[in-house]
Amino acid sequence: MGLIAWLIIGGLAGWIAGHIMRGGGFGILGNIGVGVVGAVIGGFIFDQVLGVGTGGFLGSLVSAIVGAVILLWVISKVHRA
Numbered sequence: 170m171g172l173i174a175w176l177i178i179g180g181l182a183g184w185i186a187g188h189i190m191r192g193g194g195f196g197i198l199g200n201i202g203v204g205v206v207g208a209v210i211g212g213f214i215f216d217q218v219l220g221v222g223t224g225g226f227l228g229s230l231v232s233a234i235v236g237a238v239i240l241l242w243v244i245s246k247v248h249r250a
Contacts, residue, residue, distance in 0.1 A: 214239075
């Protein structure tokens with residue numbers, strides 16, 4: 170997948186995860202950052218842990234959203250401690 174697609178998926182995933190976890194986004198750069206890191210986490214979980222491939226735009230977006238939500242949840246737990 171190309172760099173532009175990674176940025177688009179990252180931005181969408183970060184924005185959606187921000188709305189799921191806190192009710193708002195993090196700005197364009199924050200959304201992309203959360204989404205790209207979430208895509209790495211989600212890709213690992215879906216591929217290595219669950220053994221499910223995430224091909225195509227929609228599969229990548231779903232795994233990135235799941236990973237971004239997990240990332241935001243962990244950050245919220247660490248931030249409170």
